[in-house]
Structures are given as C-alpha cells and as structure tokens.
Amino acid sequence: MKVFEILAIPLHILYRNMTGYGQDGGFSGPLKPMTFPISEGEEKNNQVIFQFKADATDKKFQLSGETDDIFYIHPDGILYYTGLLDREKKAVYVLQVKVLDAGGNRVEGPVPITIEVLDINDNRPVFLQRQYNGTVRQSSRPGSNIGVFQAYDMDQKDTVNSFLSYTIVEQRPVLPSDGLFLIQNVAGIIQLAKGSLRKQDQPQYHLKVQVADPAFKTICDVTINVIDINDQIPxxxxxxxxxxxxxxxxxxxxxxxxxxxxxxxxxxxxxxxxxxxxxxxxxxxxxxxxxxxxxxxxxxxxxxxxxxxxxxxxxxxxxxxxxxxxxxxxxxxxxxxxxxxxxxxDVNEPPLFSQALYEAQISEDAKIKTKLITVNATDPEGEAISYSLSEDTQGWLRIDGVTGEIFTTGQLDRETAKNYRVKVIATEKGGSYLTSSAYFQLTLLDVNDNPPRLVKDYTGFFFCHPLTTLGSIIFQATDDDQQPPWGPQFDFSLGDDGLQNDWEISKINGTHAKLSTKHTNFEEKVYEVSVKINDRGRPPLENTVSFPGELYLSFFFHILG
Structure with missing residues (x-):
C-alpha cells in the first residue's frame, strides 16, 4: 500500500486554508475513527480537512488507503486534499491514519478515516434516445397511451438533484388544434389528450419533449404517426x-x-x-x-x-x-x-392401376405356370380393361389379359437376373384404346443349382522328369450361386483313393487348395489326377474339369458339388 508523507508544505499555508470539516464543528482533535462529508465539484489546492493531535511532540502522522493522489497528511497531523472530487466517479474514500515515533515505529493506529463525497447537481438529464417514434390509431379515445419516454440523470439517485420532470413544449402542426397530446410529468408516458385523430386530416405530428431537473433541461424530438384502423369491410x-x-x-x-x-x-x-x-x-x-x-x-x-x-x-x-x-x-x-x-x-381417361409398382419373390426353381401376383387397374368411365406385358426380355412371364394374374412360363434363373422387372399395360376396351402402365418386379431367390468350378483355366502346368524336389499347384474354385456373407466354403479331396500314395491335397481357405506330390520317384508319363470340390450345398452338385496341354505330369480335376 502506498504511503504518502507531505513534508514540503509550510504549516502556515495549511492553517491559512483550514475550513473546518471536522465532526461536531471542530477543526482538530485526537486520533480516532472519523467520517468527513465533502461536497464534490470544486477543485481545491491544499484544502485542510482536519488536524489530528498526538500527546508527544516527537511523533509524526502517516496516511495510507484510498488516497488516489488526492488526500495527504502533514507529519504534524493536518489532513488535507488537493484536486477535484467527483461523486459520480467515486463516492467514498476509505483512509487509514497512524502515528509513528522518531524511529519509525507505530505507536498509535491505524484508525479508519472515511471521506464521503456529497452530491451537487452537476449532471444534465439525458434521453435514452435522440429521436422517439410513436403511433396512435385514428379514432383512439383520449387518455390512450402512445409511448414511454425515458431519461436518466447521473446525480445521486432519489435526491432532488436527480428528480426529473417531463413536459411537451411544442407540437407541429397545431391541426386540428394545439394540445392534442400530453405527457405524464413524472412517469414520462405520452398520451392522447383530447378528441380523436383522423389520418385523412393529418397523418403525422412532431413534438418537442423536455426533461428537466432543478438545474438543467434537455429537449428530445418525437414523431407520432396516426395509423388507420380497420373500420371498413371488403x-x-x-x-x-x-x-x-x-x-x-x-x-x-x-x-x-x-x-x-x-x-x-x-x-x-x-x-x-x-x-x-x-x-x-x-x-x-x-x-x-x-x-x-x-x-x-x-x-x-x-x-x-x-x-x-x-x-x-x-x-x-x-x-x-x-x-x-x-x-x-x-x-x-x-x-x-x-x-x-x-x-x-367428363373426359375419357385412361385406366388407373392401384399402385405404380407391384412386387413378388419366388425361388428360381419354381415350376412353370406358377402364379406370382394379380395386378389391378380400373377405368374411371367403367370400361372393360385388358392386360398385357412388355419388356419381358427373358420370356419368363405371362399375364391373363382379363384377370391380371401373372404366371411363370419358363425356367427362372437367378444368375441371369436377380431382380426381373417387366412393364404391365392396361388397355381400355371402349374404343379409345387408352392405356396406362405400371411395373412388376420379381425377385428370384437362389437355389444351389450351379456346381463348383475352377475360377480360371489353369494351363501350362508341368513338372520336368526326373523330379528333383516335390512339386505343387495352388488353385482356386468358385461357383455362380448366391454366396453367404462370409464367402464360399469349399471342401477339397482327391478324387480316387489310388492317388493317395503319390499325391496329397491340402486346403488353404474356403476357396483355395494346394495339390502336391508326395515323392519324386515318378515315371516319365502323363498322370491323371482328379480332385473333388464340395460346396456343401443342398443338394451337392458334381462336375469334372481338367488341365489342358501337353504335360509330362498332367493333372485332371474332378469337381464334385
């Protein structure tokens, strides 16, 4: 905390400026907690507030607290201030005074000293807005509220210095008369004073509203628009x-x-x-x-x-x-x-289908002439309707032209078309032959009707005679049926028990296997090796696939579904 010691000001100057702010009208007294009220607004130079007295002459006084470079104390105990006090910036200062001996040791205090800054009327009232706009309906009754005008005053609240009053000092134009509006003196509410206004006579009025405290006045411009009321019907x-x-x-x-x-x-x-x-x-x-x-x-x-x-x-x-x-x-x-x-x-309208898309699903091994669905269309005029199909690219379907029933006419194949869509046409028979169309989509469900096969032709595989090391071939199998999410799971085995002395097969994963020789003691000739591949289907299917080419050791794959 900053401590101020003023030693350079002669005592006769301080005494000359002494004005007596002490409590009970006194100018001096012992050190004790005290409050000094001082009015704001006038700049002072070395203005004495009070003199504190100590018992011994070798003592000196020291000041601390909210001095703000305004308040000082002479070593002999004279408290004074220099500068301008402004209550709106700071209303109370809290100081401390203590007494020190010649060695700088505290012998008394510190005690609190409070400075209260008293308000004076030094602030002009101010409107919250420079321009106010209000509206009043035509034909409104006297006393109707138009708006509230608000101003503020920085002087001390709830005192005469900040008490505000409102008045209307001018109205333009004065048609049809002056005094058409009033404002509540304290509340600032502007109202219609007399008569009823007509927008056709005067659509807008301009007022000057004054707000005043005991010392100052401020003027604000107000525009009041007369608005129409809805008193005419269409x-x-x-x-x-x-x-x-x-x-x-x-x-x-x-x-x-x-x-x-x-x-x-x-x-x-x-x-x-x-x-x-x-x-x-x-x-x-x-x-x-x-x-x-x-x-x-x-x-x-x-x-x-x-x-x-x-x-x-x-x-x-x-x-x-x-x-x-x-x-x-x-x-x-x-x-x-x-x-x-x-x-x-009435207008002759084409037939209307009950829905734009018809759907059905069936197993791909369904029998021919299986009924799939019945489509329905009606003619707004009540005429008879005939049905036909178009876009039946596989020739799998037939429709009854009278009933709208759709049947299979050929062997279905999911691997050819999983979702098979055809157009259904309804034709009015009343002579106009107006038509409309809808679509039928058939979803085919898979059955295990495709045997496993090699994923490609494995050509050019041969071993040179005589063998010096064991040989092997890795191959991959697949089939065209719908596979489970985890992929196909084929089983691999030799196609003949007689091959087991020379050959062996090992499964790598669900689609790959390795065929290997078990020794190197082979004669120089073509060998036929068959392999069974089982897809675990229901039912299992069979197929035979061979490796083409001129080979010293040739391999034939016999694939079993």
Missing part, C-alpha cells in the same frame, strides 16, 4: 359470379376465375389488404385463391386434380376479409361474400 364488386364449366383434366395450378373486392381503409396496410377463402362447397380443398397484393384481385386456381366421377359440380361460397381484425363495432356482412357454381365435365 366489398365484392359482384356477389354472384354465375356458372363456370371446366374439364376434369384441367391442370393443377390453372386459374379458372378472377374475382375482385375493394376496401376503403388505408391502401397497402393490413386494414385494406384482402384475403380470399372458400368457406362452403370445397371440403377437400380442390381449389385455392391467391390475392394480388397491389390490386386485391383474387385468382381462383385448381389446387388438386378434379374428378367428374367423384364430384361433378361444386357450389362455392367465397369470403373476403382483412388480415387485420375489424374494430369492435364493425362486422363482416353479405357484401363480403360471393358465390359461383363450377361444373366439371
């Missing part, structure tokens, strides 16, 4: 739009009728904007009405496909209304409603 130019006939095939989104209503409220506001809705005759929302934001015209459009066979005629009632609520004493009436009759004409 009125249709005509309430009956007659009869309209359209084909059931009219596309979704097509505009079929334009309607028009007008509103006497202020243009391009929520009070004059018109929204149209169908309130009767359209429970399935087949229609929608879009509004033009500039002209308020309404465009009746097709929202969902029409169907003569379901609903041939619509009796529609349309309501025009505003997004802004009407004032309490105004209600919509018959002028805001219109009606028209829409007749839907």
């Amino acid at each position: 009125i249709f130019e005509k309430n009956d739009y007659g009869n309209l006939t359209i084909d059931e095939s009219v596309a979704v989104g097509t505009t079929i009728l334009t309607i028009q209503a007008t509103d006497g409220d202020e243009p391009f506001t929520g009070s004059s904007k018109i929204l149209y809705s169908i309130v009767e005759g359209d429970p399935d929302r087949k229609f929608v009405i879009d509004s033009d934001p500039f002209t308020n015209a309404g465009y009746v459009k097709i929202n969902e496909p029409l169907d003569f066979e379901i609903v041939p005629i619509y009796y529609l009632v349309i309501k025009a209304e505003n997004p802004e609520p009407l004032v309490d004493n105004i209600q919509y009436n018959s002028s805001s409603y219109a009606r028209f009759i829409l007749r839907v004409s």
Whole structure:
C-alpha cells in the first residue's frame, strides 16, 4: 500500500486554508475513527480537512488507503486534499491514519478515516434516445397511451438533484388544434389528450419533449404517426359470379376465375389488404385463391386434380376479409361474400392401376405356370380393361389379359437376373384404346443349382522328369450361386483313393487348395489326377474339369458339388 508523507508544505499555508470539516464543528482533535462529508465539484489546492493531535511532540502522522493522489497528511497531523472530487466517479474514500515515533515505529493506529463525497447537481438529464417514434390509431379515445419516454440523470439517485420532470413544449402542426397530446410529468408516458385523430386530416405530428431537473433541461424530438384502423369491410364488386364449366383434366395450378373486392381503409396496410377463402362447397380443398397484393384481385386456381366421377359440380361460397381484425363495432356482412357454381365435365381417361409398382419373390426353381401376383387397374368411365406385358426380355412371364394374374412360363434363373422387372399395360376396351402402365418386379431367390468350378483355366502346368524336389499347384474354385456373407466354403479331396500314395491335397481357405506330390520317384508319363470340390450345398452338385496341354505330369480335376 502506498504511503504518502507531505513534508514540503509550510504549516502556515495549511492553517491559512483550514475550513473546518471536522465532526461536531471542530477543526482538530485526537486520533480516532472519523467520517468527513465533502461536497464534490470544486477543485481545491491544499484544502485542510482536519488536524489530528498526538500527546508527544516527537511523533509524526502517516496516511495510507484510498488516497488516489488526492488526500495527504502533514507529519504534524493536518489532513488535507488537493484536486477535484467527483461523486459520480467515486463516492467514498476509505483512509487509514497512524502515528509513528522518531524511529519509525507505530505507536498509535491505524484508525479508519472515511471521506464521503456529497452530491451537487452537476449532471444534465439525458434521453435514452435522440429521436422517439410513436403511433396512435385514428379514432383512439383520449387518455390512450402512445409511448414511454425515458431519461436518466447521473446525480445521486432519489435526491432532488436527480428528480426529473417531463413536459411537451411544442407540437407541429397545431391541426386540428394545439394540445392534442400530453405527457405524464413524472412517469414520462405520452398520451392522447383530447378528441380523436383522423389520418385523412393529418397523418403525422412532431413534438418537442423536455426533461428537466432543478438545474438543467434537455429537449428530445418525437414523431407520432396516426395509423388507420380497420373500420371498413371488403366489398365484392359482384356477389354472384354465375356458372363456370371446366374439364376434369384441367391442370393443377390453372386459374379458372378472377374475382375482385375493394376496401376503403388505408391502401397497402393490413386494414385494406384482402384475403380470399372458400368457406362452403370445397371440403377437400380442390381449389385455392391467391390475392394480388397491389390490386386485391383474387385468382381462383385448381389446387388438386378434379374428378367428374367423384364430384361433378361444386357450389362455392367465397369470403373476403382483412388480415387485420375489424374494430369492435364493425362486422363482416353479405357484401363480403360471393358465390359461383363450377361444373366439371367428363373426359375419357385412361385406366388407373392401384399402385405404380407391384412386387413378388419366388425361388428360381419354381415350376412353370406358377402364379406370382394379380395386378389391378380400373377405368374411371367403367370400361372393360385388358392386360398385357412388355419388356419381358427373358420370356419368363405371362399375364391373363382379363384377370391380371401373372404366371411363370419358363425356367427362372437367378444368375441371369436377380431382380426381373417387366412393364404391365392396361388397355381400355371402349374404343379409345387408352392405356396406362405400371411395373412388376420379381425377385428370384437362389437355389444351389450351379456346381463348383475352377475360377480360371489353369494351363501350362508341368513338372520336368526326373523330379528333383516335390512339386505343387495352388488353385482356386468358385461357383455362380448366391454366396453367404462370409464367402464360399469349399471342401477339397482327391478324387480316387489310388492317388493317395503319390499325391496329397491340402486346403488353404474356403476357396483355395494346394495339390502336391508326395515323392519324386515318378515315371516319365502323363498322370491323371482328379480332385473333388464340395460346396456343401443342398443338394451337392458334381462336375469334372481338367488341365489342358501337353504335360509330362498332367493333372485332371474332378469337381464334385
């Protein structure tokens, strides 16, 4: 903690500036806890606050604490300050005073000394905003609130120095009269003072609002806009739009009728904007009405496909209304409603399938003439329908032209086409021959109908006679059936027990094996070696594969499924 000792100021100067801040009106006294109130705002130079006295003359006083280079103490005990105090920056200073002997040892204290900075009215009130904007509805009653204006004062809170009062000092224009607005003196709430305003007469007012404390005043600009109220209902130019006939095939989104209503409220506001809705005759929302934001015209459009066979005629009632609520004493009436009759004409339509994709699954070894599925299509006009197939590239399927039943006509093969898709065509028989189509996808389930085989032709394998070392061949097997996730698991063995003296076979993994000679004492000739490969299928299948070529020692593989 910084300790200040002021030795250079002559005592006669300090005594000359002594003003007497001591408690009980005294200028001096013994060292004890004390509080000194000092007013802010006036810059002082060596202003004496109090003189502390000690019993012995060889003692000196020392000051510490929140001195802030403002407060000092003379060694003889005179407490004083130099500079400017500002309560808004710091309201209380806490100091400590102690007494030292000639050797610098503490003999008394430290004791707390508190400086309280007293407020003076030295701050001007300030508005939170430089410009305020408010709105008032036309025809509002006197006393209606428009807005709240807030200002603040940096002087001490809840004192006369920070007490603020509000007044309106100017209104422009003074039409239809002056004093149209008032502001609550303390709360700052601005209100409509008298009469009711009409936007048609004057859409905007400008005020100057003053906030004041006992010493200062501040002016703020206020703009008040008079806004329209929704006291006019939309009125249709005509309430009956007659009869309209359209084909059931009219596309979704097509505009079929334009309607028009007008509103006497202020243009391009929520009070004059018109929204149209169908309130009767359209429970399935087949229609929608879009509004033009500039002209308020309404465009009746097709929202969902029409169907003569379901609903041939619509009796529609349309309501025009505003997004802004009407004032309490105004209600919509018959002028805001219109009606028209829409007749839907029949159009010859193609047959409709019950679904776009039919699916079935069956084992690839299914018998010919097995029934797979029945597809179904209906004609909107009730005409008879015939069925046919296209894109049956393998010739595996047949459809009953009357019932829609699909059968197999050939041997299926999953390895040729796992997912087999054909197009089904429904044709109307009523003379127009209109058609529609759907797809049928047949998923074939695998059966073990493919024997294992070598993954490639192993050519050029031979051993030179005489053998000097043992020889071997590594080969790989596969088959075309659907494999389990962990891959095929083939078993390998010699095809003849008579081969076991000269040859041996060892399995490397599920697809690879190694055929090896067991000795080197072979004659110079062609040897036929068969190998069985079992795929553990149900049922197992058999096949024979050989190594082609001119070999000194030739190998033949007999593959057993």
